[in-house]
Amino acid sequence: MYSRALRLTCGLLALIVIGAASLLLVRSEQRVVQETTSLRTFDQSARDISTALVDARVGQQAYVAAGQGVDFWYGKTATSVQSATGELTNLRQLAGGGAAAAIEQAQATITEFSAIDNRARDYLKSGQQLMAGDVIFTEGSDAAATAVRQIETARLAQHQEADVDVAVIRKEQALTAGTAAGLVFLLVLILIPVPRAQVVPAVGDNALPTASRRTSPAADGKAVAKPAPVAATSVPAPRPVPPLTFHAQGSVLKAATDVVTAFGRVRDLTELSHVLGQAAEVMDASGLMVWVGSAAGDDLRPVLAHGYTEETIARFPPVPRTADNAAAAAYRSGVLQVVPSRQPGGTGAVVAPILTADGCIGALSAEIRSGGETSQSVQALASIFAAQLAAVFATSSAAPAEAQQARAANS
Numbered sequence: 001m002y003s004r005a006l007r008l009t010c011g012l013l014a015l016i017v018i019g020a021a022s023l024l025l026v027r028s029e030q031r032v033v034q035e036t037t038s039l040r041t042f043d044q045s046a047r048d049i050s051t052a053l054v055d056a057r058v059g060q061q062a063y064v065a066a067g068q069g070v071d072f073w074y075g076k077t078a079t080s081v082q083s084a085t086g087e088l089t090n091l092r093q094l095a096g097g098g099a100a101a102a103i104e105q106a107q108a109t110i111t112e113f114s115a116i117d118n119r120a121r122d123y124l125k126s127g128q129q130l131m132a133g134d135v136i137f138t139e140g141s142d143a144a145a146t147a148v149r150q151i152e153t154a155r156l157a158q159h160q161e162a163d164v165d166v167a168v169i170r171k172e173q174a175l176t177a178g179t180a181a182g183l184v185f186l187l188v189l190i191l192i193p194v195p196r197a198q199v200v201p202a203v204g205d206n207a208l209p210t211a212s213r214r215t216s217p218a219a220d221g222k223a224v225a226k227p228a229p230v231a232a233t234s235v236p237a238p239r240p241v242p243p244l245t246f247h248a249q250g251s252v253l254k255a256a257t258d259v260v261t262a263f264g265r266v267r268d269l270t271e272l273s274h275v276l277g278q279a280a281e282v283m284d285a286s287g288l289m290v291w292v293g294s295a296a297g298d299d300l301r302p303v304l305a306h307g308y309t310e311e312t313i314a315r316f317p318p319v320p321r322t323a324d325n326a327a328a329a330a331y332r333s334g335v336l337q338v339v340p341s342r343q344p345g346g347t348g349a350v351v352a353p354i355l356t357a358d359g360c361i362g363a364l365s366a367e368i369r370s371g372g373e374t375s376q377s378v379q380a381l382a383s384i385f386a387a388q389l390a391a392v393f394a395t396s397s398a399a400p401a402e403a404q405q406a407r408a409a410n411s
Helices: 004-064 070-094 097-125 129-191 249-264 269-283 310-314 326-333 376-395 399-410
Strands: 213-217 223-227 285-293 299-306 337-339 348-356 359-368
Touching: 004 070, 004 097, 004 129, 070 097, 070 129, 097 129, 249 269, 249 376, 269 285, 269 299, 269 359, 269 376, 285 326, 299 326, 299 359, 326 337, 326 348, 326 359, 348 376, 359 376
Parallel strands: none
Antiparallel strands: 213 223, 285 299, 285 359, 337 348, 348 359
């Protein structure tokens, strides 16, 4: 289960990412709207210029039409040319690089049209109607038509540039939305609980000598505890493992640190037994037992325990190295073994090998309540405490023998 602070942090980061992406998308959409509005203004100005040029050409042709007032068409044509020139100036401010060149050509053509208009007026004033008509219907018409085509070229170039700009903006929007979605998806993945690794129990008739016990009548009629074999069973379906009930997670870490420190200060078996009790409390174990291999390495013998009576410990037989149970398996392989409980919430076991530089010298077995043997925290604590026992035994090679002698004396 993730902490509330982590969930709040991830949620806040997701909101920030979504907000930033939304702001960028809104601003980019505003740029698209501005681009569209500017293009519409450009189109309207281009149409107005083309209309003014058509009017100027018609007015110029009316100079030589019979029955028309020349003075009226002089003013009409001049006004149309002036309007086209002014609109071209405004259009130049809106044009991009491609349209600007066509607009400059249109300005030069309109200037040329004005010069042609002045020549036609001079011919008319001097009474040369045929020369004026020739200039108007040839040079004047061609100049006006050329200017209209140039304006249309500028309009098409402006549309192409606008399409490119909008495409770039749309690409940026897609990139922004994709990046934001990826980051939010990553934050959601962080909050998805990771399933615990399935625990594979050791297979055998005796899964763990200390995992379960039964009573049988002794010779004197009293009930005597003896190890009960645990039949090999298939791995049960995974079930949720409750957290340690004795301490909160932070308290467990602090308590484990205290136990490790206490292991380093052990001076005799009495202190070691007391520290072993602290370790059982931290792991929420009903019993702990330290198994040490013989000098030849053929079998395991219990040398120290917590949660068991001396009589119970004395009746545990040596466990051969080749035995088919968790303690022997941990001793042989040097790998932690887990014995799941048979019933939900029942008692299971964890066996951690005691490893030194010379190899495995024994094992630490723990009976765990409430199905906590599958907890990674409990397994890690068992491995840590086994490592501390290895350090204790390494610094005092006589400790195993002393423990056996003490047990023999007490029994």
